[in-house]
Amino acid sequence: MKKLLIALMALGITLGLVTASWSINFGDILNETLKPPPQKKAAPAPKPKAKAAPAAKPKGGGGLIGILEGTGAIDKKTSGILRGATAVVQSMQPIGWEEERAIGGSLALEVFKNFGGQYKNDKLQRYIALVGLTVAGVSDRADIPYHFAILNSSAPNAFATPGGYIFVSSGLLKLVRNEAELAGILGHEIAHVAKRHALKTIERSKTLSGFSQLTTSILDSDPGVLNNIVKEMSTTLFTKGLDQNLEFEADKFGMDYAYRVGYNAGGLRDFMKVLGKTQKSRSVLLSTHPTPRARYGKLNAQAKRYRSASLAPVLSQRYLAETKGNL
Amino acid sequence: MRQRKFQMIEFFLKIVTIAALIVGLWVIPALAETMYVKSAKTKMTAEPSARSKSLGYLSAGQAVKVIAKEGRFIKVSVGGKKGYIFKFKLTSKAPSGGGGGGGLDLLSGNQKMAAAESSSGSSIRGLSPISENYARGHGISAADISAVKKMESLSFSSSQIDAFQEQGGIGPYAK
Known part of the structure; x- marks a missing residue:
């Protein structure tokens, strides 16, 4: 009987410890396990002036696929599928930080050139930067x-280029009614940078097909490569727009x-109503994004999931002050 | 008969206990959850309040041991010190360069850093030479080049950002 009691106590203690360990996020552990090797952060040492390191392109008849096709083990259609899969595996490495900065800085120049230049008001710029830095500080990419x-x-326009360059037009600021709306708008642009939307788009594009890796030495030695990248990204960001799903993700x-910072989470949603009333022809924000109505719908559904978020401040007085x- | 029944139950419980013990021992070390500081100059305070005494600032990527979660703050242990950090300044994802770091940097509140630096560990630099070359080859005006340089060089002290957040009741000051 005594032994039974001891065994029961031991079981209770052990189960207690195991139950406590349920708070561990096994999803995170799995993600860490499956995480690809770390990307390079800084640019590599300058390489000899040469063209890009081209990806090993599958060629007809080469490798195991070619042998299998040659021996009749697989047909042409199957070999095509296998080659496609190989190409995906051999696709370009993610663009590194120094390269991102060079591309983003060049695009930032294009933004100023094509969208009215700098609005010169130091006080206002400092205020926008303070709101923006506060939001960026809680983002998923706060280390850049x-x-x-x-x-x-x-x-009314807002843009983000890789490398963390964020722009809002004075026309947009005139429509904004409070700091929570501004934080939501800046949050959307910061999310584009944090999630590397524009970079991922260009990495998959024909412009960089044949490159296994983009380095600063390539950008430096062959201006044509940077020209093509900036040209394609400008078309995407200023004319065609990103994939609509990426826009919804940025929303x-x-x-x-904005919610993490403690603003009223409904700021971005509420601004969609204002944006919907503006003339489409005047705004890239309208011509390249999903409709404000569609965005409002998704944001409204999301806002309902935040507890007590509607009680958080919108800071309209500070925004107006x-x-x-200054506008 | 009754004696035999007890023996069987006892045997079964022993097996279950040993199994639970093995699982427990495997999982217990993970209880001490590690998180990482998202950005440079992250403040650690003595209490779960941004207005409480500052214990110092942490670098981006610094690993911290989680002790407890208290509202919008997380109680952590780092470099032998215990304190609180605003929870959205921490992430469970390890930095690509590996965690670790030098523990607490005891900085003065007014130490100057770039606007960028205030929320990141990156160094302060001007327009990339590659972008400068791009500007020369594409008819970008001196005014537009200057505008990009200006946005890159805008600087704030950590205390200026802190004061801005305190005034608005946002960030670590949010209720």
């Missing part, structure tokens, strides 16, 4: 620098970042 500027354009994280006489 973020830079904020205002464009001298009456059209989702933009709202979440900071912008009054």
Whole structure:
């Protein structure tokens, strides 16, 4: 009987410890296990001036697939599928930080050139940067620098280029009614950078097909490569727009970042109503993004999931005080 | 008969206990959850309040041991010190360069850093030479080059950002 009691106590203690360990996120452990090897952060040492390291392109008749096709073990269709899969495996390495910065800086120059130049008001720029840095600091990519500027354009626009360059137009700031709305808008742009939306798009594009890796020495030695990248990214960001799902993803994280800071999470959603009333022809924000109505719907559904979020501040007085006489 | 029944139950419980013990021992070390500081100059305070005494600042990527979660703050242990960090300044994802770091940096609140630096561990640099070359080859005006440089060089002290957040009741000051 005594032995039975001891065994029961031991079982109870052990089960207690195991239950406590349920708080461990096995999903994170799995993600860490499956995580690809770390990307390079800094640019590698300059390589000899040469063209890009081209990806080993599968060629007809080569390798195991070619042998299998040659011996009749697989037909042409199957070999095609296998070659496609091989190409995906051999696709380009993610663009590194120094290269991202060079591309993003060049695109930032294009933004100023094409969208009215700099809106010169130091006080206002500092305010926008303070809101932006606060939001970026809780984002999923807080370890890179973020830079904020205002464009001298009456059209309501907002842009983000890789490397953390974020722009809002003076026209957009005139439509914004409070700091929570501004935080949501900046959060959307920060999310594009944090999730590397534009970079992922260019990595998959024809412009970089044949490259296994993009390095600063390639960008430096062959200006044509950078020209093509900036040209394609400009078309994507300023004319065609990113994939609509990426825009919805940026909305989702933009709202979440504003919520993390402690703003009323409904800021970005509420601004969609304002944006919906503006003239489409005047704004790239409208012509390249999903409709404000569609965005409002998704954001409204998301906002309902935040507990007590509607009680969080919108800081309309501070926004008005900071912008009054400066726009 | 009754004696035999007890013996069987006892044997069964022993097996279950040993199995639970093995699983427990495998999982218990993971209880001490590690998190990582997202960005440079992350403040650690003595209490779960941004207004409490500052214990110092942590570098981006610094690994910390989680002790407890208290509202919008996480109680952590780092470099032999215990304190609180605003929870959205921490991530469970290890930095690509590996965690670790030098523990607490005891900085003065007014130490200057770039706007970028205030929320990141990256160094302060101007427009990339590659982007400068791009500007020369694409008719970018001096005003636009200057505008990019200006946005890159805008700087704030950690205390300026802290004061901005305190005034608005946001970030670690949010209720």
